[in-house]
Amino acid sequence: MEVEAETPVTDEIVELITDEVVESSTEPKSEEKGYLARDEYTSERFKLELNNLPKYFGFGDLKKKLKQLGVSFVKIKVPQQATHAYVNFRNEEDREKGMKLLTGWSYRGNKVEVSHAKPATDIMFRAKPAKKNDNRRDQKIDNEMESDLPDEVKIQNSATPLWNLTYEEQLTKKATIVQEFLRGLEQKIKETSSKTVTIPFEGVKPSPIIDGYRNKCEFSCGKGNNSEDKVVGFRYGQYSSGIDRVGSPSVCKNVSDSMKLVVQHFQDFIRSRSSPWYSAETHLGCWRQLTVRESRLNHLLLMIAFCQGQLTSEEIEQEKKDLLNYFTINNGSICKVTNIIFNVEKNKAGNELIQSEILLGDSYIVEKLFDFQFHVSPKAFFQANTQGAEVLYSLIKDSMKLDNETVVLDICCGTGTIGITLANNVKQVIGIEMIKDAVEDAKRNAQLNNINNIEFIADKIENVIHKLVNKYENQRLVAILDPPRAGVHRKVIQTLRSAENIKVLGYIACNPQLATHNLLDLTRPRSRAYQGEAFEAITSTAVDLFPHTPHYELFILFQR
Template sequence: MELKKNSIYTIEITDMGNEGEGIGHLSLSDVANNKTGTDISTKASSKDGNNVQNITVFVKDTVIGDVAEISIMKAKKSIAYGRLVRLITPSPYRVTPVCPVAKSCGGCSLQHISYEKQLEYKWNKVRECLRRIGKIENPDTLMEPIYGMKEPYHYRNKAQFPVGRDKNGNIVIGFYAGRTHSIIDSDTCAIGAEVNDQILPIIRAFLTEYNISTYNETTGQGLVRHILTRVGFTTGEVMVCLIVNGKKLPHADELISRLTKISGMTSICLNINTEKTNKILGPTCKTLWGSPYITDYIGNVKYRISPLSFYQVNPVQTKVLYEKALEYADLNGEETVWDMYCGIGTISLFLAQKAKQVYGVEIVPQAILDARKNAELNDIHNVEFFTGKAEEVVPAIYEKGGDGSQADVVVVDPPRKGCDKVLLDTLIRMNPKRLVYVSCDPATLARDIAILTPAGYHLEKVAVVDQFGHTGHCENVCLLSKKL
């Protein structure tokens, strides 16, 4: 029995995948009774124990509880991918998206799902990763209720808008469609800072009026590639940075004149990226007007934020996240603490308020410069920052001995890929009493917990913080304690 491409099936959505897509199942009888479409290689059979009894189907734009008519797009051995054709019975959790381009834009994959159901989905995703990948029995008993947002719209303090042309040569500015580099044209975003609705029309009109070229990814030609905006939610300061395939912007004074009419405008700059690459930012920034950075607060700690700085995009929920990390660290003022992947020192400075000494390490040199400036800005002196890969810097310091070679508490906040194995091995040898793991990916978090558990670390607490409403992502913080 072959599953046929373009064949139509009725399916009930019973679960959600990692990116928020709906999941349903087709039985053998479903496949056998459908004669439409084009044969594709996947087969479903019950003749022996090695073959699947049901085919799992992933369907974008569907919700748990939907009964839907779908068309099969692609199939593998035991899974398939479908396209929503028609809703037969909508889910009670389905809502109308606020954004008119939510379905086509790649930014908000869950805006058609009630916010309460989004939170339930994220909590369950973390739980299942801990259970299946981390091999944690009954993770529910360790997990706090999810920390959701009071207001899940207009929460992002940073946005990166690609710039291009449509087939008629008109300027397009917006976000990429899901899994493509096709730009969905829009001057507004339901999760972005509201000031962007003023910034984008000004830049669109400027580029059109002065016929400024836009970057073409295929040819590598054209000037303006992206528009980066940052907003200090506490200070009200605004940054606009144009990423350009060149060293200057024609008629820049006119753009400055228009942008500086926006309340809070603090920094207007260029980022130079002349490489033929999908990487958004280049290594060099040039200030056109105002300051090379903006400032903002998380709690009572003030931070300088430059175009290249890593800074959490949701300051309200970041405060929740960092306060939870500080709670889990359980500092009394006598501890030596390491902060791995410290960025501009956001967590380091939070920890330094209650620790004896904090050491931070980060691979991005500009971030370390910002971290040191941030320490000065807050008159915090019990921190020291190192530039380099955590998996290289920390083992070298540990082997050398002396200051910083031991830690009472270690905090890690790695990129999505999780911690490097060499770093984990070094942390195990450093033998801290407590390890606080902050993660944006529950799968790699669970993988690393599975490595730390045999070394004597016991998972005690887990908090899930929704930093990214209407997307499939969330932040997590876990406490692992050394068994005595």
């Protein structure tokens, strides 16, 4: 799960901190919190620490309880496996009001201790090794950055860690990783149910395309490892680890030749401009990010994130005009770009969008998946490996034995890709997705493909599942769950468990470790919390959608 640097003040979020930064009892040096001196909003100025929280609690539940108390927060930060949390506020008034509301508050039997919290250390200083208690992970990264490895090797190690293995070796390595995960899951199931289980593993299905498979990439603008200015590419490591240098993707095997050509020409263009690149450390500069999406139908979309800086409206308009001319008339025309979207943002943490303008083409591209076509907007979720997605969706169809008597519940359906590609093989598909914009995209995609036996519902699964189960009680009802990488809230699993007409469930995990809690809840014994017969893991198969990286998709078929 990615942790954003700072969100717009209108958003309320819960963050899971995977690498907790333990702040010292002494105040860090002033430059380590230099961001506080800048003339910009940061919720780190207004922060409370909650201690003595229950050992196990849900992020969503904590957020809900704080809202019920009337606490007006911006975000909540929860370190992994911790009994404390940080609550950030918009201003001093909201923080002090929160302090009063939370003083003496008991949460699930624990009397919560509340106190003012110090601002976090600037990310760029966290990664610097201290004289004592060095962070081994940061030190390892620093050592690699300071080594004599060529930049081409460093950038591949960062973007595609398995680049130096043959593809057969990569598949073997991933098979080992999956088997180790499954053995651990079997042990956890035994601990929760006192039942010995074995989850059959059918291996790793390879990607049909190994190199240049990504249909979407996000490239940063910044300074190169050798201090070259205005480099466009990937960072040599995570910014959260203190790494802000950028390297060319020209050697990265997962990036297509057409994307590499775009990156090179975009870099040439911004180097010809007087406006500077954007620094995530100082929040100064203009050229921040280039997002590229391409399709099998030869559509090529560029989305530019441009911070206004000190430029006037007229100067920004000139940048747009010259960019458009460069990619349509001048040297960049060789890239054959079909769509350009130019987003102007404020120079502040959170990159608040001021203006979005389509300079060329439509606001979306069209992608082909099997014999279907999908409108894909710049920020929409679509599997990064289109041909790999076809392997995954074929696996789902075959494993679940779908036929024209089957009704499919497509849970967390997003823009409808799974349900639409399966619709012609089943009686009915009902897609459920809580993000309304995604549901509107899904409806348009169904119309685009003349799919009439599909319905999309914009709601939470727990609000609609029982009505749907009752409606199709005499049908073969199966569920497909394709959640975000951290899985779904336990209430969703509890709801699915109680819907006993669902006998077959397919779970797609892009990060099985983070989804472990869902997989355990599906299989744990019947109880007051989990009212319904437990599911049993019948088979599992991995699909390699991300060659040259450790990532994969794991499909587990459950039955009861």
